Amino acid sequence: MTLEAFAWLGMAAYAAHALEEYTLDWRNWSRAILGLPVEWSDFYVTNAVVVVLGIAQAMLARTLPIAVLAYTGLMLINGFFMHVMPVIRTRGRFSPGVITAVVFFLPLGIATYRFAIESGLADAWTVVTGLVLGALILAFPIGMLLIKSKPYFRQDPTPV
Structure with missing residues (x-):
């Protein structure tokens, strides 16, 4: 197995995850x-x-391993904190997305980090960096959701 293969598997896992969330009504949950x-x-x-990022990280796997570790960090953090923890x-x-989080994200994420460490592509600092970047990637759209209704960010037409 290569880091590139792990990256493409991560992309496929995210596609399955989005399908699960959509089908089982993640919005209302x-x-x-x-x-x-x-x-x-x-x-x-x-x-x-996320799909575009998934394709990019898989294509960059050979030359920019941190891209794969950031995407993997996104999978792990999303899977655990946005799905497993709310169920607990x-x-x-039930949390729409928890099935793919438990079946794909967590095992694949752990295996990807393990492979990166064992193959010398990552050390403790790189793992932490990947997790931090993954957290930031997850936080960005959530932050946008939370500020979009604030008066400063609203794009309502101004009265004439």
Whole structure:
């Protein structure tokens, strides 16, 4: 196995994850449980960006391994904090996306980091950097959702 293969598997896992979230109504779950003011258009754009990032990180795997580790960090953090933890916190209420998070994201993420470490592509600092970048990638669209309704960011037409 190569880091590039892990990267493409991560991309495929994210595609399956988006399908699970869409099919099982992640929008309404996230509004009720996470309190996010999300619309389906937000979901579509965010997941389109994640797909583009997934393709880019897989194509850059040989020359920029941190791109793969950042995407893997995104998978791990999203899977654990946005899906597994809410199921635990709500005492078992299903989270759309938790199936692919547990079956794909967590095992594949751990295997990717393990491979990177064992093959000499990553050390402790690189692993931490990948996780931090993954957290920032996840935080960006959430932050955008939270500020878009603030008066400064609203793009309502001005009255004439």
